[in-house]
Amino acid sequence: MSSAGEDFVARLEGCAADTERLLDRLLAQKPxxxxxxxxxxxxDAMRYASLGGGKRLRxxxxxxxxxxxxxxxxxSLMTGAALECIHCYSLVHDDLPAMDNDDLRRGRxxxxxxxxxxxxxxxxxxxxxxxxxxLSRQETHPDPEIRVALVRELARxxxxxxxxxxxxxxxxxxGRFDDGxxxxxxxxxxxxxxxxKTGALLHFACIAGGILGSAKAGEREALSRYGHAIGVAFQxxxxxxxxxxxxxxxxxxxxxxxxxGKATLVGILGVEAARARLARCVDxxxxxxxxxxxxxxxxxxxxxxxxxxxx
Amino acid sequence: MSSAGEDFVARLEGCAADTERLLDRLLAQKPxxxxxxxxxxxxDAMRYASLGGGKRLRxxxxxxxxxxxxxxxxxSLMTGAALECIHCYSLVHDDLPAMDNDDLRRGRxxxxxxxxxxxxxxxxxxxxxxxxxxLSRQETHPDPEIRVALVRELARxxxxxxxxxxxxxxxxxxGRFDDGxxxxxxxxxxxxxxxxKTGALLHFACIAGGILGSAKAGEREALSRYGHAIGVAFQxxxxxxxxxxxxxxxxxxxxxxxxxGKATLVGILGVEAARARLARCVDxxxxxxxxxxxxxxxxxxxxxxxxxxxx
Numbered sequence: 001m002s003s004a005g006e007d008f009v010a011r012l013e014g015c016a017a018d019t020e021r022l023l024d025r026l027l028a029q030k031p032x033x034x035x036x037x038x039x040x041x042x043x044d045a046m047r048y049a050s051l052g053g054g055k056r057l058r059x060x061x062x063x064x065x066x067x068x069x070x071x072x073x074x075x076s077l078m079t080g081a082a083l084e085c086i087h088c089y090s091l092v093h094d095d096l097p098a099m100d101n102d103d104l105r106r107g108r109x110x111x112x113x114x115x116x117x118x119x120x121x122x123x124x125x126x127x128x129x130x131x132x133x134x135l136s137r138q139e140t141h142p143d144p145e146i147r148v149a150l151v152r153e154l155a156r157x158x159x160x161x162x163x164x165x166x167x168x169x170x171x172x173x174x175g176r177f178d179d180g181x182x183x184x185x186x187x188x189x190x191x192x193x194x195x196x197k198t199g200a201l202l203h204f205a206c207i208a209g210g211i212l213g214s215a216k217a218g219e220r221e222a223l224s225r226y227g228h229a230i231g232v233a234f235q236x237x238x239x240x241x242x243x244x245x246x247x248x249x250x251x252x253x254x255x256x257x258x259x260x261g262k263a264t265l266v267g268i269l270g271v272e273a274a275r276a277r278l279a280r281c282v283d284x285x286x287x288x289x290x291x292x293x294x295x296x297x298x299x300x301x302x303x304x305x306x307x308x309x310x311x
Numbered sequence: 312m313s314s315a316g317e318d319f320v321a322r323l324e325g326c327a328a329d330t331e332r333l334l335d336r337l338l339a340q341k342p343x344x345x346x347x348x349x350x351x352x353x354x355d356a357m358r359y360a361s362l363g364g365g366k367r368l369r370x371x372x373x374x375x376x377x378x379x380x381x382x383x384x385x386x387s388l389m390t391g392a393a394l395e396c397i398h399c400y401s402l403v404h405d406d407l408p409a410m411d412n413d414d415l416r417r418g419r420x421x422x423x424x425x426x427x428x429x430x431x432x433x434x435x436x437x438x439x440x441x442x443x444x445x446l447s448r449q450e451t452h453p454d455p456e457i458r459v460a461l462v463r464e465l466a467r468x469x470x471x472x473x474x475x476x477x478x479x480x481x482x483x484x485x486g487r488f489d490d491g492x493x494x495x496x497x498x499x500x501x502x503x504x505x506x507x508k509t510g511a512l513l514h515f516a517c518i519a520g521g522i523l524g525s526a527k528a529g530e531r532e533a534l535s536r537y538g539h540a541i542g543v544a545f546q547x548x549x550x551x552x553x554x555x556x557x558x559x560x561x562x563x564x565x566x567x568x569x570x571x572g573k574a575t576l577v578g579i580l581g582v583e584a585a586r587a588r589l590a591r592c593v594d595x596x597x598x599x600x601x602x603x604x605x606x607x608x609x610x611x612x613x614x615x616x617x618x619x620x621x622x
Contacts, residue, residue: 034464035472036507041488042471042479093436098409098428117409118482121432122475125404128436129470132443136463145455151462152447153345159440160353161346164433168353171429177352196347 004308008301015063015080016056018073022081023050026134041115045123046130049111050088057306058083061205061230062212064298065223069213078140079150079208085131086158087201092124094167128158141212149211157204166197173263182261190263191232198238199231206230206299222291226299229285233307236278239264241309243271282307315619319612326374326391327367329384333392334361337445352426356434357441360422361399368617369394372516372541373523375609376534380524386452390461390519393445396438397469398512403435405478439469452523460522468515477508484574493572501574502543509549510542517541517610533602537610540596544618547589550575552620554582593618 004012027047031038059080066076095102095110096117103113112120134140135150156162170193175181185193206227210220242257243266257264266274285303289296315323338358342349370391377387406413406421407428414424423431445451446461467473481504486492496504506514517538521531553568554577568575577585596614600607 031472032467034467035470035476036503036511037476038471039476039479039483041483042476046471089436093432096409096432098407098432116488118487119479121404121407121409122479125400125436125439126471126475128439129466129475132462133466133470136459136466144459147459148447148455148462151443151459155440155444155447156343156345159346159444160349160357160437161342164437164440165346165348165350165353168350168430168433172350172352176429177427192347200347 004301004305008298008305011064011298012055012057012060012305015060015077016054018063018077019056019059019080019084020051022077023084026081026130027051032133041119042123042126045111045115045119046127048114049092049120049123050085050127053106053108054084056080056084058087058201058205061202061227061299061302062208064302065206065209066212067298068209068219068292068295069215071209071212074139075141076209076212078134078137079212080205082131082134082140082150082154083201083205083208085127085134086154086163089124089127089131090158090163090167092120092127096120099167099171131158146211146214150208153204153207153211157200162196162200163198166193166195166200169193170197174260182263185263187265187268190265190268193263194235194265195228195231198235199228202231202234203227219291222288225288226285226303229281229288230303230306233278233281233285233303236265236274236281237307237309239266240271240274240278242266278307315612315616319609319616322375322609323366323368323371323616326371326388327365329374329388330367330370330391330395331362333388334395337392337441338362343444352430353434353437356422356426356430357438359425360403360431360434361396361438364417364419365395367391367395369398369512369516372513372538372610372613373519375613376517376520377523378609379520379530379603379606380526382520382523385450387520387523389445389448389451390523391516393442393451393461393465394512394516394519396442396445397465397474400435400438400442401469401474401478403431403438407431410478410482442469457522457525461519464515464518464522468511473507473511474509477504477506477511480504481508485571493574496574498576498579501576501579504574505546505576506539506542509546510539513542513545514538530602533599536599537596537614540592540599541614541617544589544592544596544614547576547585547592548618548620550577551582551585551589553577589618 027043029038029043062080062083063073063076091105092111094100095105096112102110104110111123132151135147141147158164173183173185175183206223207220210223239257269277282303286300289300338354340349340354373391373394374384374387402416403422405411406416407423413421415421422434443462446458446465452458469475484494484496486494517534518531521534550568580588593614597611600611
């Protein structure tokens with residue numbers, strides 16, 4: 001897997017900057033017509049949790065999948081911003097003392113450390129709610145049928161049958177609801193857990209472009225297969241980083257998974273077989289794109305990027 | 312204010328039973344097509360938090376306001392169920408140790424006591440997310456423009472500019488973010504706080520019928536005025552119950568507001584003036600309904616019911 005080309009990196013960074021600007025505007029101190037007011041402390045905490053960080057991989061996948069159908073970037077960025085609100089809310093709740101109890105995220109204090117637990121809970125609730133406010137707006141797409149399809153798919157990717165359910169399964173696997181000892185999960189259970197916890201939002205990002213672009217059934221199917229493969233690849237790459245990564249580059253401790261007895265595909269298959277599985281996911285992702293021909297060059301590079309990332 | 316008539320009580324109880332049945336069906340152990348699976352523990356906690364209790368006043372207001380426009384109850388009940396998911400999620404998060412730290416709700420252990428903090432946080436997040444899943448469905452209304460309008464209004468009523476923002480203001484008024492001492496709020500600040508924390512969802516319930524029924528501008532305006540008045544009446548009645556209520560009937564301790572130094576309209580205006588304000592709200596609510604003539608009999612009784620409730 002070669003490292004990403006300059007053009008790819010420029011596109012990724014451009015999209016991150018666009019997402020940042022859009023979230024900054026949406027989360028301004030100016031209530032919408034149907035709001036009463038936006039309390040300063042809560043707005044500050046929402047901004048703290050959602051601005052100033054991250055590669056914005058999920059918005060990038062939305063924008064690039066929408067580009068296949070020549071959707072205006074102003075529209076696809078709205079959907080990307082909504083998705084990022086969901087991603088950021090989940091990080092705030094996962095970091096809480098009652099969940100993973102983390103003090104640092106991307107080198108900064110986590111939201112409940114920077115504010116307090118109550119403010120963090122409410123800021124995350126508000127980001128989750130705000131995602132659906134964003135999707136409901138005319139700016140996201142002129143056709144209400146398309147906006148409501150985005151609402152449905154995002155709600156399902158984020159809820160009990162997706163991300164939130166996956167986090168519950170992850171806590172259960174750590175033994176949090178019984179004896180405190182990690183349970184040995186088999187390969188199938190690990191795949192289900194990860195496809196819910198991290199895969200569902202990445203999958204949504206990839207199919208969102210097809211929804212925005214009124215893609216044909218075959219094209220939607222292709223994006224769905226691409227999204228599934230990207231989700232698995234992302235998680236294997238993450239698990240490999242925990243085993244082989246450099247703590248300094250990564251900005252967080254490595255070796256945590258093995259130490260905590262956490263079930264990962266790398267732990268079950270071993271590093272070599274996991275690397276092979278990762279390469280196969282990239283192949284599958286790229287093969288799914290064949291229906292789009294040359295138009296999918298950036299999404300094809302994105303599959304390599306996800307697999308080869310170093311932090 | 313006379314007590315509610317038999318017919319009114321029958322309608323209210325009938326709607327509560329319908330809402331219960333619908334939530335029970337929506338929260339069944341059967342993933343939707345776009346979900347992976349519904350983990351048992353999380354689904355149990357969502358059901359625990361949303362089934363088996365309450366007068367279901369909010370769904371009732373949705374159904375009765377929709378009745379003005381002859382909307383099929385199967386449709387308005389879906390919106391009522393979505394709203395109830397939002398209401399129930401907010402109770403779970405408000406009860407957490409990091410927020411109000413309550414062990415009992417309606418005579419049962421709160422969700423984090425019955426399960427644990429992590430499960431309660433995730434179950435509430437999942438209920439919040441599920442509300443938008445429900446609104447996105449064809450069953451809620453065949454016209455996607457109407458579904459997306461419901462998404463927008465519910466997101467705004469529940470988010471930073473509504474309920475979640477109001478909860479933050481309430482914690483701030485208790486001095487939670489500084490010295491721990493309650494702050495003296497003026498009448499205007501109390502009205503804003505309450506109109507966000509409890510008023511916004513009640514207001515949504517009343518305008519939802521107009522959205523579902525494609526009401527004319529004047530009719531929507533009337534429902535909005537009715538909804539505002541109902542929201543204020545509900546809160547004054549609640550505050551009066553805390554001063555004058557019977558703990559046994561109420562199922563919770565009384566006198567808590569004064570003991571905690573909480574700012575309420577009853578505390579600011581005194582009991583007599585608060586009673587007068589409450590009566591005026593009922594008049595305003597009923598006056599707003601005049602445009603609907605006799606069709607609004609049940610909503611008119613609902614205004615009296617909200618003001619006269621004993622628990």
